[in-house]
Amino acid sequence: VISLGLGSIIGAGIFALLGQVILLAGNMTYIAFFIAGITAIFSGYSYAKLAGRYPQSGGLTDYFHIAFKTKFVSGGLSLIYMIASAVSIAMLAKSFGIYAVELIKPISNHLLYTNLFAVGITIILAWLNMQTAADVGWVETFIVILKLSILIIIISSAYYQSNLQLAFISSKQIEYFDFLHSVGVTFFAYAGYGVITNAAANVHKPKRTMALAIYITLIIVMLVYLNLAYVVLNYTPQSDLLHDPETSIALVANKLLGKWGYYFLYLAAGLAFISGINATFFSMFRISQALGKFKVLPKIYTIPLTKNATYGNAFTSFLIILSIIFMDFSSIVNLSSAAFLLSYLGIFAANWRLRKETRSSPEIILFGSALMSVILVGFIVSLM
Numbered sequence: 208v209i210s211l212g213l214g215s216i217i218g219a220g221i222f223a224l225l226g227q228v229i230l231l232a233g234n235m236t237y238i239a240f241f242i243a244g245i246t247a248i249f250s251g252y253s254y255a256k257l258a259g260r261y262p263q264s265g266g267l268t269d270y271f272h273i274a275f276k277t278k279f280v281s282g283g284l285s286l287i288y289m290i291a292s293a294v295s296i297a298m299l300a301k302s303f304g305i306y307a308v309e310l311i312k313p314i315s316n317h318l319l320y321t322n323l324f325a326v327g328i329t330i331i332l333a334w335l336n337m338q339t340a341a342d343v344g345w346v347e348t349f350i351v352i353l354k355l356s357i358l359i360i361i362i363s364s365a366y367y368q369s370n371l372q373l374a375f376i377s378s379k380q381i382e383y384f385d386f387l388h389s390v391g392v393t394f395f396a397y398a399g400y401g402v403i404t405n406a407a408a409n410v411h412k413p414k415r416t417m418a419l420a421i422y423i424t425l426i427i428v429m430l431v432y433l434n435l436a437y438v439v440l441n442y443t444p445q446s447d448l449l450h451d452p453e454t455s456i457a458l459v460a461n462k463l464l465g466k467w468g469y470y471f472l473y474l475a476a477g478l479a480f481i482s483g484i485n486a487t488f489f490s491m492f493r494i495s496q497a498l499g500k501f502k503v504l505p506k507i508y509t510i511p512l513t514k515n516a517t518y519g520n521a522f523t524s525f526l527i528i529l530s531i532i533f534m535d536f537s538s539i540v541n542l543s544s545a546a547f548l549l550s551y552l553g554i555f556a557a558n559w560r561l562r563k564e565t566r567s568s569p570e571i572i573l574f575g576s577a578l579m580s581v582i583l584v585g586f587i588v589s590l591m
Contacts, residue, residue, distance in 0.1 A: 226452030249575025282503030387585025
């Protein structure tokens with residue numbers, strides 16, 4: 208279950224967002240990652256309690272359905288999560304396009320090629336999810352091992368160097384709301400731990416297993432992220448980050464490991480983006496079909512288009528493509544981060560409603576939800 212969590216969390220988010228966070232938080236990047244990680248652990252507490260009490264495979268949507276008897280409340284919260292997932296696909300696809308363009312280095316019109324690659328991978332994976340519900344199985348395991356191995360090699364290589372010194376020195380005074388903005392963006396890199404609860408129905412002693420798996424996973428992820436932040440801060444000058452913030456880890460891989468490390472990093476990142484998009488489409492299609500049956504979404508989400516998809520799923524894919532074309536990377540990241548923070552606040556609300564059944568501490572729920580609310584409000588204010 209821990210490996211499932213690591214595979215869901217460590218990947219596309221950190222490959223695409225680390226440079227963005229450093230530009231926002233500067234030398235306070237470590238604190239941003241730490242605060243986002245602690246917030247995720249408090250959220251994980253509610254997830255673990257709910258999964259232990261209700262060991263079902265539906266995860267977040269099941270908890271909303273159990274906690275809120277009114278379908279428009281439970282469906283509305285599930286809809287927010289679906290929107291977060293859809294925007295997440297747009298962000299991952301845009302990141303895939305950015306990495307692809309950086310690799311081929313076209314002479315001109317980078318934005319056009321970025322969008323072509325992003326739209327292309329979205330259409331392919333949406334179409335595949337409409338045709339089949341095949342389990343990725345060993346492919347996903349291979350991707351997890353590959354990307355973790357490369358990130359660990361990069362971190363180890365950096366610490367092995369004797370001339371490690373802070374390359375990124377920001378003279379900018381970090382404003383309070385800018386810092387909260389960076390924490391909100393950073394939280395997206397942790398989002399994905401909720402997937403762990405989908406395994407609750409298949410494990411022995413779910414109360415113990417879910418709690419241990421979520422906490423251990425998030426602690427490992429936090430350590431990896433803090434070390435990666437340290438490496439990028441020490442090996443990437445500010446000028447390089449300003450030019451290529453989305454590919455900051457690739458820049459470090461090239462500096463530390465040479466061409467081979469550089470290309471392997473691109474392979475790992477590309478596979479992470481593809482697997483992330485594929486898994487999110489798989490989940491989002493099924494959530495939207497369920498919301499269609501509950502009449503939270505229009506009827507087109509119940510009309511079959513293929514064996515595994517509806518006309519509504521095709522419409523959602525079309526909206527994702529439009530967002531890729533007409534929104535820039537920063538706007539997509541901001542919208543995705545806000546949507547995930549909002550949907551994860553729903554888990555605190557569900558656990559609060561069910562706290563007697565889950566035997567949860569009211570103080571922990573309130574403190575965790577207050578912390579996430581502060582980050583969300585600060586994040587939204589920083590965008591105004």
